[in-house]
Amino acid sequence: MNAAGQPVKPALTQIPPHVSNLADYATLAREHLEAHAWAHLESGADQGLTLAHNRKAFDQIRLRPEPLADLSQAHTRQNLLGQPFEWPLLLAPVAYQRLAHADGELATARAAMAMRTGMVVSTLSSYTLEEIAQAAHTAAQELGRSGPLWFQLYQQPSREHTLKLIRRAETAGYQALVWTIDAHIKRSSYPLPPGVEAANLRGMPEQRQTSDLMSEHILLGTDLTQSAPTWDDLVWLRAQTQLPLIVKGVLSASAAAKAVALGADAIVVSNHGGRVLDGAVSPLEVLPPIRAAVPAHIPLLMDSGVRHGTDVLKAIALGASAVMVGRPQMHALAVAGMLGVAHMLYLLRAEFELAMAQTGCQSIENIEKNLLTTYQM
Numbered sequence: 597m598n599a600a601g602q603p604v605k606p607a608l609t610q611i612p613p614h615v616s617n618l619a620d621y622a623t624l625a626r627e628h629l630e631a632h633a634w635a636h637l638e639s640g641a642d643q644g645l646t647l648a649h650n651r652k653a654f655d656q657i658r659l660r661p662e663p664l665a666d667l668s669q670a671h672t673r674q675n676l677l678g679q680p681f682e683w684p685l686l687l688a689p690v691a692y693q694r695l696a697h698a699d700g701e702l703a704t705a706r707a708a709m710a711m712r713t714g715m716v717v718s719t720l721s722s723y724t725l726e727e728i729a730q731a732a733h734t735a736a737q738e739l740g741r742s743g744p745l746w747f748q749l750y751q752q753p754s755r756e757h758t759l760k761l762i763r764r765a766e767t768a769g770y771q772a773l774v775w776t777i778d779a780h781i782k783r784s785s786y787p788l789p790p791g792v793e794a795a796n797l798r799g800m801p802e803q804r805q806t807s808d809l810m811s812e813h814i815l816l817g818t819d820l821t822q823s824a825p826t827w828d829d830l831v832w833l834r835a836q837t838q839l840p841l842i843v844k845g846v847l848s849a850s851a852a853a854k855a856v857a858l859g860a861d862a863i864v865v866s867n868h869g870g871r872v873l874d875g876a877v878s879p880l881e882v883l884p885p886i887r888a889a890v891p892a893h894i895p896l897l898m899d900s901g902v903r904h905g906t907d908v909l910k911a912i913a914l915g916a917s918a919v920m921v922g923r924p925q926m927h928a929l930a931v932a933g934m935l936g937v938a939h940m941l942y943l944l945r946a947e948f949e950l951a952m953a954q955t956g957c958q959s960i961e962n963i964e965k966n967l968l969t970t971y972q973m
């Protein structure tokens with residue numbers, strides 16, 4: 597049953613003509629997802645303050661239009677970490693995509709390649725990282741189009757198993773590692789339905805997720821805190837791989853500077869879509885101090901709340917090199933599988949190009965803070 601108490605609708609094979617933005621996908625997705633999966637996807641931590649604040653941070657910024665600019669050579673391309681980006685967007689790592697569609701991450705990867713968009717594959721993907729890389733590779737060959745493919749790493753209970761994941765990602769051809777540091781310790785109580793599992797972790801010891809009423813300790817003093825990543829782990833990780841290492845889940849200038857000093861090649865400024873610490877700052881409001889604290893050649897990615905082309909523009913104006921979207925890919929996947937994700941990316945890119953043109957930006961480098969008239973965070 598879906599959240600409206602109706603049978604879950606199957607994925608569409610054609611996009612209804614009225615679907616014209618990401619909000620339309622979110623509205624439709626509610627009918628195409630099982631009620632628990634919908635609640636899990638949409639939820640924020642606790643009261644949802646941070647979830648709501650992520651949107652408010654974007655909405656309170658106004659843009660200054662700039663007609664009469666020469667747009668004849670305008671484009672959205674750039675290089676980040678030595679990799680070509682057709683436009684400044686990636687699909688954020690989102691776990692268990694088979695919750696949304698039987699083809700899960702395979703469909704998302706094909707759509708990302710078709711739309712020349714970066715994709716970050718989660719450690720907790722419901723197909724293996726090898727299967728997803730293969731799907732992306734085949735689609736790229738067939739279509740003659742591709743985008744960067746990165747692997748998101750969750751630290752495992754033992755370094756041996758973490759290293760196994762790194763080696764598998766390297767062998768499968770992933771072009772960067774995104775190490776997520778903000779989600780080991782969070783409330784989580786979503787039991788996966790049958791048929792959906794962490795495919796990469798088959799045969800590996802399971803991470804304990806919950807505290808236990810009968811134990812002497814709740815959180816502090818248990819292995820939940822003892823296995824959480826630390827700065828020492830960053831030093832260790834840096835020494836294990838030649839792949840670009842990106843630290844995801846940073847919200848302070850001091851942590852960003854420290855991560856770079858310890859060898860991070862890029863940072864993702866993120867509050868995990870408001871799913872971890874309720875009351876946390878929004879990534880958008882801390883972008884400027886983080887940009888100021890790390891060297892100019894270090895890319896800053898950001899996510900949490902990006903839903904419109906103008907959001908992409910605002911984030912870049914405040915110091916992001918590129919942005920990521922999380923939930924919208926699951927909405928589009930649930931509504932129409934690969935076609936839905938490709939169309940969602942098309943809509944977002946069209947909005948972004950429109951926003952660039954209307955603010956007179958010929959390239960990503962032209963997107964600067966002076967486009968924002970009511971910036972006062």
Ligand SMILES: Cc1cc2nc3c(=O)[nH]c(=O)nc-3n(C[C@H](O)[C@H](O)[C@H](O)COP(=O)(O)O)c2cc1C
Nearest residue numbers: 688689690691718776868869899900901921922923
């Ligand atoms: C259902 C769901 C699963 C997620 N799984 C992961 C994950 O496996 N690894 C990770 O680093 N982030 C994960 N995230 C966080 C996203 O990568 C991203 O930071 C967040 O969704 C961005 O916010 P948005 O959904 O508002 O775009 C997940 C988010 C959602 C909604």
